[in-house]
Amino acid sequence: MEIVLFDLDHTIIDGDTDFLWGKFLVENNVVDKNYYESKNEYFFQEYQAGSLDPLEFARFSYKPLADNDYNRLLELREAFFTNKIRNIFYKDAVEIIRDNQRKNNIVCIVTSTNSFISQPAADFLEIPHLLASNPEFVDGAFTGNIDGIACFNSGKVDKVNEWMDNLSLNNVENISFYTDSHNDLPLLEFVPTPIVVNPDHKLDLISKEKRWKKLTFKELL
Numbered sequence: 001m002e003i004v005l006f007d008l009d010h011t012i013i014d015g016d017t018d019f020l021w022g023k024f025l026v027e028n029n030v031v032d033k034n035y036y037e038s039k040n041e042y043f044f045q046e047y048q049a050g051s052l053d054p055l056e057f058a059r060f061s062y063k064p065l066a067d068n069d070y071n072r073l074l075e076l077r078e079a080f081f082t083n084k085i086r087n088i089f090y091k092d093a094v095e096i097i098r099d100n101q102r103k104n105n106i107v108c109i110v111t112s113t114n115s116f117i118s119q120p121a122a123d124f125l126e127i128p129h130l131l132a133s134n135p136e137f138v139d140g141a142f143t144g145n146i147d148g149i150a151c152f153n154s155g156k157v158d159k160v161n162e163w164m165d166n167l168s169l170n171n172v173e174n175i176s177f178y179t180d181s182h183n184d185l186p187l188l189e190f191v192p193t194p195i196v197v198n199p200d201h202k203l204d205l206i207s208k209e210k211r212w213k214k215l216t217f218k219e220l221l
Contacts, residue, residue: 004100006097007109010180011090018117024076030076031064047183059144069141089124090219092215115132132151154186160187176193196214
Protein backbone atom coordinates (compact mmCIF):
# COMPACT_ATOMS: atom_id res chain seq x y z
CA MET A 1 0.00 0.00 0.00
CA GLU A 2 1.16 3.49 -0.88
CA ILE A 3 0.04 7.02 -0.10
CA VAL A 4 -0.45 9.25 -3.12
CA LEU A 5 -0.83 12.96 -2.39
CA PHE A 6 -2.12 15.49 -4.92
CA ASP A 7 -2.18 19.24 -4.93
CA LEU A 8 -5.44 20.45 -6.48
CA ASP A 9 -4.94 23.66 -8.45
CA HIS A 10 -3.01 23.41 -11.72
CA THR A 11 -2.29 19.77 -10.84
CA ILE A 12 -5.65 18.00 -10.89
CA ILE A 13 -7.47 20.91 -12.50
CA ASP A 14 -6.44 23.53 -15.04
CA GLY A 15 -7.05 26.53 -12.84
CA ASP A 16 -6.88 28.02 -9.37
CA THR A 17 -9.99 27.25 -7.31
CA ASP A 18 -9.61 30.19 -4.91
CA PHE A 19 -9.09 32.68 -7.73
CA LEU A 20 -11.96 31.28 -9.79
CA TRP A 21 -14.25 31.31 -6.74
CA GLY A 22 -13.44 34.98 -6.22
CA LYS A 23 -14.30 35.75 -9.84
CA PHE A 24 -17.49 33.72 -9.50
CA LEU A 25 -18.55 35.72 -6.43
CA VAL A 26 -17.95 38.93 -8.36
CA GLU A 27 -19.91 37.70 -11.39
CA ASN A 28 -22.87 36.80 -9.19
CA ASN A 29 -22.85 40.08 -7.24
CA VAL A 30 -22.13 38.35 -3.94
CA VAL A 31 -19.27 40.75 -3.19
CA ASP A 32 -18.33 44.30 -4.12
CA LYS A 33 -16.89 44.06 -7.64
CA ASN A 34 -14.17 46.73 -7.57
CA TYR A 35 -12.78 45.89 -4.14
CA TYR A 36 -12.96 42.12 -4.37
CA GLU A 37 -11.66 41.87 -7.92
CA SER A 38 -8.55 43.90 -7.17
CA LYS A 39 -7.81 42.10 -3.88
CA ASN A 40 -8.40 38.70 -5.49
CA GLU A 41 -5.86 39.54 -8.18
CA TYR A 42 -3.43 40.88 -5.57
CA PHE A 43 -3.47 37.67 -3.54
CA PHE A 44 -3.15 35.56 -6.69
CA GLN A 45 0.00 37.45 -7.65
CA GLU A 46 1.35 37.08 -4.11
CA TYR A 47 0.79 33.33 -4.29
CA GLN A 48 2.59 33.04 -7.61
CA ALA A 49 5.51 35.07 -6.26
CA GLY A 50 5.78 32.88 -3.15
CA SER A 51 5.09 35.79 -0.80
CA LEU A 52 1.47 35.05 0.17
CA ASP A 53 0.51 35.54 3.81
CA PRO A 54 -2.00 32.67 4.25
CA LEU A 55 -3.65 34.20 7.30
CA GLU A 56 -4.16 37.53 5.56
CA PHE A 57 -5.63 35.70 2.59
CA ALA A 58 -7.88 33.65 4.88
CA ARG A 59 -9.32 36.81 6.44
CA PHE A 60 -10.09 38.13 2.97
CA SER A 61 -11.45 34.97 1.37
CA TYR A 62 -13.46 33.74 4.35
CA LYS A 63 -15.40 36.99 4.78
CA PRO A 64 -17.96 36.14 2.05
CA LEU A 65 -18.50 32.81 3.82
CA ALA A 66 -19.25 34.61 7.07
CA ASP A 67 -21.44 37.23 5.37
CA ASN A 68 -23.82 34.76 3.72
CA ASP A 69 -26.33 32.20 4.87
CA TYR A 70 -24.98 28.65 4.76
CA ASN A 71 -27.77 27.32 2.54
CA ARG A 72 -27.12 30.14 0.08
CA LEU A 73 -23.42 29.27 0.13
CA LEU A 74 -24.22 25.64 -0.68
CA GLU A 75 -26.24 26.78 -3.70
CA LEU A 76 -23.41 29.01 -4.84
CA ARG A 77 -20.85 26.25 -4.37
CA GLU A 78 -22.89 23.79 -6.45
CA ALA A 79 -23.23 26.30 -9.27
CA PHE A 80 -19.54 27.18 -9.01
CA PHE A 81 -18.41 23.56 -9.29
CA THR A 82 -20.80 22.80 -12.15
CA ASN A 83 -19.98 25.88 -14.19
CA LYS A 84 -16.33 26.61 -13.35
CA ILE A 85 -14.60 23.43 -12.09
CA ARG A 86 -16.34 20.36 -13.51
CA ASN A 87 -14.95 20.88 -17.02
CA ILE A 88 -11.32 21.66 -16.18
CA PHE A 89 -10.11 18.38 -14.69
CA TYR A 90 -6.93 17.08 -16.32
CA LYS A 91 -7.60 13.72 -17.93
CA ASP A 92 -4.14 12.36 -17.03
CA ALA A 93 -4.52 13.40 -13.39
CA VAL A 94 -7.87 11.64 -13.12
CA GLU A 95 -6.46 8.51 -14.76
CA ILE A 96 -3.55 8.41 -12.29
CA ILE A 97 -5.97 8.84 -9.41
CA ARG A 98 -8.26 6.08 -10.70
CA ASP A 99 -5.29 3.74 -11.21
CA ASN A 100 -4.15 4.25 -7.63
CA GLN A 101 -7.68 3.74 -6.34
CA ARG A 102 -7.87 0.43 -8.22
CA LYS A 103 -4.60 -0.59 -6.54
CA ASN A 104 -6.14 0.27 -3.15
CA ASN A 105 -3.52 2.94 -2.54
CA ILE A 106 -4.56 5.81 -0.28
CA VAL A 107 -5.21 8.93 -2.35
CA CYS A 108 -5.38 12.31 -0.64
CA ILE A 109 -5.77 15.89 -1.88
CA VAL A 110 -3.55 18.37 -0.04
CA THR A 111 -4.52 21.91 -0.99
CA SER A 112 -4.25 25.42 0.37
CA THR A 113 -7.69 26.11 -1.08
CA ASN A 114 -10.24 26.14 1.72
CA SER A 115 -12.12 22.93 2.43
CA PHE A 116 -15.55 24.40 1.69
CA ILE A 117 -14.85 25.08 -1.98
CA SER A 118 -12.39 22.21 -2.57
CA GLN A 119 -14.65 19.48 -1.13
CA PRO A 120 -16.76 19.08 -4.32
CA ALA A 121 -13.64 18.21 -6.33
CA ALA A 122 -12.71 15.51 -3.81
CA ASP A 123 -16.29 14.20 -3.88
CA PHE A 124 -16.33 14.13 -7.69
CA LEU A 125 -13.13 12.07 -7.70
CA GLU A 126 -14.41 9.85 -4.86
CA ILE A 127 -11.41 10.79 -2.73
CA PRO A 128 -12.37 10.56 0.96
CA HIS A 129 -9.20 12.24 2.21
CA LEU A 130 -8.97 16.02 1.84
CA LEU A 131 -6.40 18.11 3.69
CA ALA A 132 -7.10 21.81 3.29
CA SER A 133 -7.27 25.09 5.12
CA ASN A 134 -10.47 24.97 7.17
CA PRO A 135 -12.78 27.95 7.66
CA GLU A 136 -14.11 27.96 11.21
CA PHE A 137 -17.73 26.79 11.37
CA VAL A 138 -19.75 27.38 14.56
CA ASP A 139 -23.48 26.91 15.19
CA GLY A 140 -24.32 26.41 11.53
CA ALA A 141 -22.37 29.36 10.16
CA PHE A 142 -18.87 30.37 9.15
CA THR A 143 -17.17 32.82 11.49
CA GLY A 144 -14.66 34.28 9.01
CA ASN A 145 -11.74 32.85 10.99
CA ILE A 146 -9.44 29.97 10.14
CA ASP A 147 -9.74 26.73 12.12
CA GLY A 148 -6.26 25.40 12.88
CA ILE A 149 -3.24 25.98 10.69
CA ALA A 150 -3.23 27.02 7.05
CA CYS A 151 -2.59 24.13 4.67
CA PHE A 152 0.09 26.11 2.88
CA ASN A 153 3.85 25.71 2.43
CA SER A 154 5.26 23.96 5.52
CA GLY A 155 1.72 23.77 6.88
CA LYS A 156 1.04 21.07 4.32
CA VAL A 157 3.72 18.91 5.92
CA ASP A 158 2.16 19.48 9.33
CA LYS A 159 -1.27 18.55 8.01
CA VAL A 160 0.04 15.38 6.34
CA ASN A 161 1.94 14.30 9.45
CA GLU A 162 -1.11 14.82 11.66
CA TRP A 163 -3.34 12.94 9.20
CA MET A 164 -0.91 10.02 8.97
CA ASP A 165 -0.64 9.83 12.76
CA ASN A 166 -4.41 9.85 13.17
CA LEU A 167 -4.83 7.01 10.66
CA SER A 168 -1.71 5.10 11.81
CA LEU A 169 -0.18 5.34 8.34
CA ASN A 170 3.42 5.77 9.40
CA ASN A 171 4.56 2.40 8.04
CA VAL A 172 3.34 2.68 4.45
CA GLU A 173 5.65 1.51 1.66
CA ASN A 174 5.92 4.84 -0.15
CA ILE A 175 4.53 8.38 -0.25
CA SER A 176 4.38 10.38 -3.48
CA PHE A 177 3.24 13.94 -4.04
CA TYR A 178 2.14 15.59 -7.28
CA THR A 179 2.19 19.39 -7.53
CA ASP A 180 2.85 22.33 -9.84
CA SER A 181 3.94 24.95 -7.32
CA HIS A 182 7.19 26.04 -5.72
CA ASN A 183 5.08 26.92 -2.68
CA ASP A 184 4.89 23.16 -2.09
CA LEU A 185 8.64 22.62 -1.79
CA PRO A 186 8.46 21.61 1.90
CA LEU A 187 6.12 18.72 1.10
CA LEU A 188 8.01 17.76 -2.06
CA GLU A 189 11.18 17.48 0.01
CA PHE A 190 9.34 15.57 2.75
CA VAL A 191 8.04 12.70 0.61
CA PRO A 192 10.21 9.90 -0.82
CA THR A 193 8.72 10.34 -4.31
CA PRO A 194 8.22 13.96 -5.42
CA ILE A 195 6.58 14.45 -8.82
CA VAL A 196 6.13 17.84 -10.47
CA VAL A 197 3.23 18.51 -12.81
CA ASN A 198 3.19 21.48 -15.19
CA PRO A 199 5.65 23.18 -12.82
CA ASP A 200 5.90 26.93 -12.46
CA HIS A 201 9.21 28.45 -13.53
CA LYS A 202 10.85 28.33 -10.12
CA LEU A 203 9.79 24.74 -9.43
CA ASP A 204 10.86 23.69 -12.92
CA LEU A 205 14.41 24.89 -12.27
CA ILE A 206 14.55 23.23 -8.85
CA SER A 207 13.10 19.96 -10.13
CA LYS A 208 15.71 19.78 -12.89
CA GLU A 209 18.47 20.34 -10.36
CA LYS A 210 17.08 17.68 -8.05
CA ARG A 211 16.17 15.35 -10.95
CA TRP A 212 12.59 14.98 -9.84
CA LYS A 213 10.13 13.29 -12.17
CA LYS A 214 8.21 15.77 -14.31
CA LEU A 215 4.82 15.30 -15.97
CA THR A 216 2.92 17.52 -18.36
CA PHE A 217 -0.87 17.46 -18.27
CA LYS A 218 -2.77 19.18 -21.10
CA GLU A 219 -5.89 17.32 -22.15
CA LEU A 220 -9.03 17.94 -20.13
CA LEU A 221 -11.46 15.28 -19.05
